[in-house]
Every structure is written in structure tokens, then in C-alpha cells.
Amino acid sequence: MKIQSVRGMNDVLPADSAAWQHVHAVAAQVFAAYGYGELRLPVVERTELFKRAVGEVTDVVEKEMYSFEDRGGEALSLRPELTAGVVRAGIEHGILFNQQQRVWCTGPVFRYERPQAGRYRQFHQLDVEAFGIATPDADVEVIAIAAQLWKRLGLSGFELQINTLGTPGCRAKHRAALIAYLEQHEAGLDEDAQRRLHSNPLRVLDSKVPATQAIVEGAPKLLDYLDEASIAHFDAVKAGLDALGIAFRVNPRLVRGLDYYTHTVFEWVTDQLGAQGTVCAGGRYDGLVEQLGGPKTTGVGFGLGIERLILLMGVQQVAVTSNAPQVYICRMGAAAEVQALQLAEALRDQFPTLRLVLNAGGGSLKSQLKRADQSGARYALVIGDDEAAAGSVQVKSLRGEGDAFPCPRSDVAAELGSRLAL
RNA sequence: GUGGGCGUAGCUCAGCUGGUUAGAGCUCUGGAUUGUGAUUCCAGAGGUCGUGGGUUCGAGUCCCAUCGUCCACCCCA
Numbered sequence: 333m334k335i336q337s338v339r340g341m342n343d344v345l346p347a348d349s350a351a352w353q354h355v356h357a358v359a360a361q362v363f364a365a366y367g368y369g370e371l372r373l374p375v376v377e378r379t380e381l382f383k384r385a386v387g388e389v390t391d392v393v394e395k396e397m398y399s400f401e402d403r404g405g406e407a408l409s410l411r412p413e414l415t416a417g418v419v420r421a422g423i424e425h426g427i428l429f430n431q432q433q434r435v436w437c438t439g440p441v442f443r444y445e446r447p448q449a450g451r452y453r454q455f456h457q458l459d460v461e462a463f464g465i466a467t468p469d470a471d472v473e474v475i476a477i478a479a480q481l482w483k484r485l486g487l488s489g490f491e492l493q494i495n496t497l498g499t500p501g502c503r504a505k506h507r508a509a510l511i512a513y514l515e516q517h518e519a520g521l522d523e524d525a526q527r528r529l530h531s532n533p534l535r536v537l538d539s540k541v542p543a544t545q546a547i548v549e550g551a552p553k554l555l556d557y558l559d560e561a562s563i564a565h566f567d568a569v570k571a572g573l574d575a576l577g578i579a580f581r582v583n584p585r586l587v588r589g590l591d592y593y594t595h596t597v598f599e600w601v602t603d604q605l606g607a608q609g610t611v612c613a614g615g616r617y618d619g620l621v622e623q624l625g626g627p628k629t630t631g632v633g634f635g636l637g638i639e640r641l642i643l644l645m646g647v648q649q650v651a652v653t654s655n656a657p658q659v660y661i662c663r664m665g666a667a668a669e670v671q672a673l674q675l676a677e678a679l680r681d682q683f684p685t686l687r688l689v690l691n692a693g694g695g696s697l698k699s700q701l702k703r704a705d706q707s708g709a710r711y712a713l714v715i716g717d718d719e720a721a722a723g724s725v726q727v728k729s730l731r732g733e734g735d736a737f738p739c740p741r742s743d744v745a746a747e748l749g750s751r752l753a754l
Numbered sequence: 755g756u757g758g759g760c761g762u763a764g765c766u767c768a769g770c771u772g773g774u775u776a777g778a779g780c781u782c783u784g785g786a787u788u789g790u791g792a793u794u795c796c797a798g799a800g801g802u803c804g805u806g807g808g809u810u811c812g813a814g815u816c817c818c819a820u821c822g823u824c825c826a827c828c829c830c831a
Contacts (some may be wrong), residue, residue, distance in 0.1 A: 391829050640831060728791085
């Protein structure tokens with residue numbers, strides 16, 4: 333029996349890693365452009381952290397966590413999202429006390445679910461968080477970061493959906509009223525809706541079942557429970573997005589699955605990825621830090637699914653910075669092999685960004701050139717007995733830039749430097 | 755956890771109502787061209803037909819189980 337990777341946990345092969353490197357490079361650049369600093373965190377945290385942050389009765393905590401006891405009996409979990417760990421670390425190192433803090437984080441997260449298109453058990457997120465800014469300009473900033481990222485990656489076709497959940501107070505009042513209303517009509521609800529009634533009543537509002545929909549029509553609306561400050565906050569977010577020319581749609585049914593959200597919630601959605609169209613999602617979580625034992629401070633941020641982002645880049649065929657070699661050196665004959673070895677190292681010394689492959693493992697010139705071609709290199713350098721004796725190198729274009737020509741060895745660096753703009 | 759599709763060469767797949775030795779394309783290796791790739795031609799290598807059981811004179815093909823994978827539901831990035 334061959335040993336395979338764990339279900340839903342995938343390898344990224346060299347042919348695909350260029351896209352990942354591109355995403356990380358562009359993201360790091362964008363986050364820096366907004367003054368966000370990177371946080372690197374452990375993949376494992378105490379299970380208790382996620383129970384308290386994400387919510388005890390959420391699907392993520394109830395049935396999707398990889399939880400285990402370590403040898404010392406500690407209850408630990410592979411992180412199912414990044415925000416909880418970011419907040420934990422922020423509190424632990426005292427960087428959330430009485431100050432603003434802009435941070436980002438990336439890495440693998442884990443959820444035990446059935447894999448499907450755009451959903452995996454180990455997946456990767458980019459996470460952006462702004463702490464200590466209670467005003468709606470932080471909500472706008474965080475959304476703008478995502479928009480900037482799409483712009484720089486060359487992605488389009490998203491719909492930005494936004495909604496407000498108000499304060500925990502109005503949210504709770506609405507929730508109570510909603511549950512009371514739905515309980516009165518429980519018999520008329522479909523099976524799914526009855527199950528969600530207590531676990532996630534806001535989700536019932538989203539039902540597609542006609543009978544349930546009819547009941548939902550008369551249900552208490554969150555909008556009616558929002559206080560003036562919440563409405564003003566939401567209006568300011570919308571105004572900020574308008575000012576930036578970021579199109580959005582208010583979706584009153586937009587509810588996030590994690591308990592900690594307050595006020596603004598948003599999703600960047602695409603219809604190009606099948607059933608899992610949410611690429612980036614987030615919102616404000618003003619109570620979370622305090623709830624985890626930190627100071628009373630606000631937070632707003634988002635999580636972005638890298639796999640979904642990369643799938644979308646494939647669909648939209650966006651250009652990715654190539655990491656294919658630029659030059660491949662073919663060599664045969666004892667003297668030439670040594671000269672080529674020295675030349676390769678000298679070229680790398682002189683041009684730190686040059687991507688150069690030196691043929692290894694021998695082979696006929698024919699087979700070496702075949703490898704050169706398939707490596708994606710633009711030029712092959714050929715050094716055989718003749719060139720070794722003459723102190724020259726043959727420069728050969730593999731991409732239709734004219735015939736091969738001999739070049740004195742001392743001039744090779746200059747020749748490549750100008751041709752490849754090194 | 756529920757439902758459906760699919761498991762045949764490294765990859766993408768064909769293989770009829772069960773019937774000799776399981777095929778193609780791509781890739782790879784070698785040759786045509788003593789040292790010139792990508793095009794062309796020739797040759798070669800590469801298979802426990804996912805696994806286990808059953809039916810049958812005979813199973814890649816039918817049945818059962820199991821594992822894997824993909825898609826969808828639930829939920830979510």
C-alpha cells in the first residue's frame with residue numbers, strides 16, 4: 333500500500349509554486365504599503381483559545397477542529413483560523429494596550445471537512461488585522477487593502493458584499509426576538525431551519541425553502557434593532573467605499589459563521605469558483621480582545637483563502653512572475669566541464685538575481701539542449717572542447733532570437749547582462 | 755456526516771452485449787544528424803486494470819465490500 337498524503341492536504345509542486353510565491357510577494361508588498369507588520373505564529377494553540385474566540389457552538393469548533401492531547405495532557409488544536417492566534421499573541425506581548433496596531437499573518441489552517449473544489453482540510457490564509465481603531469475608517473482601510481491586492485494581482489470580477497451586525501447588544505436583542513418569532517412558527521419551518529433555529533438563527537433568514545421563506549418575510553429585521561451609532565458607523569463605511577470607488581452591495585442576509593463579529597461584516601465573492609465563491613471575508617470584532625482576557629480594544633480584519641485565490645488566478649489566467657531558469661549551460665569534455673563550472677559560479681556571483689542551470693549528469697549535447705529548452709531558459713551557453721581551447725562560449729538563443737554565435741569568455745557576463753537586463 | 759460521478763502506463767484517456775498476448779496520444783530514452791533544442795521520421799522503455807472477495811469455462815468489463823479521488827449538500831477561506 334502506497335502511503336499518500338492525508339485527505340484534503342495537498343502538495344504544491346514546483347510547477348505550481350510560482351503562483352504561490354507571486355501571491356506572497358505581492359501580498360507582502362501590499363500590506364507593507366499600508367503599514368502593516370508581519371506576525372508569525374505557531375500552528376498549534378490551546379483548544380480553549382478557539383472555543384472562546386470562535387464560539388463554542390459554531391461548526392468550526394464543534395466538528396471541524398483537529399484537536400488532541402499532547403504528551404503532557406494539554407488540550408491542543410491545529411488552528412482553524414488565524415485571528416484567534418493573532419489576538420492571543422497581541423495580548424501576550426502587550427502590543428494591544430492603549431495603542432493602534434496594524435498586523436498581518438499567513439500560514440496553514442486546518443478544518444476537518446469533506447474536501448471539494450476550493451475547500452481543503454489544510455488550507456492557507458492571508459490575514460490582516462487592525463487593532464485599536466474604533467472608527468469606520470479602519471473598516472474601509474481593511475477592505476481597501478483587499479481591493480488593492482486584487483488590483484496588483486490582476487484579478488477582477490469580484491462582488492463585495494457588506495452588512496452590519498451592530499453592537500453585541502442590538503445583535504443579542506434581535507437574536508432573541510428572532511428566535512422567539514421562529515419558535516412560534518416552528519412547525520412550519522423545514523427541517524434544516526428547525527435545526528438552525530437555535531444553533532444559527534440568522535441562517536434561517538437565508539433559507540431557499542418556500543414555506544420557510546414565507547415565515548421569514550415577517551421575521552424581526554436586524555435593521556430595526558440597530559442603534560443610531562451602529563447605523564452611523566455603517567453609513568460611514570459605505571461613504572468611505574464610495575469615496576474610493578469600491579463598488580459594493582449591501583446584503584442584509586450576510587452573516588459570518590464565527591461568533592466574534594460586530595458592526596461591519598463583508599465578503600469578496602466570485603461566481604467563477606463553483607460552490608465555494610468566497611475568496612476573502614472578514615469584519616469588525618470589537619469585543620474579541622477583551623473576551624480573550626486582553627484590554628478593551630477594537631479590531632477589524634479579514635481572512636483570505638490562498639487556494640481559492642490561486643484557483644481564481646488560474647481561471648482568469650493572470651500572469652505570474654516566472655522562476656524558470658534564464659540560462660542553461662551545456663558542457664562536454666573534461667576541460668570544458670571545469671570551465672563551465674567556474675563560469676556558472678562567476679555569473680551567479682556577478683548577477684545575484686540570475687537564474688542559471690549548469691548541466692549535470694552528462695549527456696550528449698543534443699540531450700543537454702533538450703533539457704535546456706524544457707527548463708524554459710531563454711539562452712543556452714555551449715562549452716565543448718573547441719570553445720574551451722579558444723577561450724570562448726557559444727551563446728545560443730532558444731527562443732528564436734537569431735543564430736548562435738561565439739562569444740569570448742570574458743565578454744559573456746556583459747552579453748548576458750544586457751540581453752537579460754540584469 | 756449525507757448524496758452522486760470516477761479509479762486502466764509518469765500524465766490525459768479508449769477498451770462494444772464478458773472472449774486470445776490490454777491500446778492510443780503526450781512525456782521519457784536512443785537513433786536518423788561524431789557537437790546543436792523546440793518541427794519531422796524510426797525504434798525502445800513504461801501496466802498488481804485501486805484493493806479484497808464473488809459469479810463464470812473465461813472478468814479491465816457483471817455483483818458485493820472496501821479504500822482513494824472529484825463534485826455537491828451542511829458549513830466555510
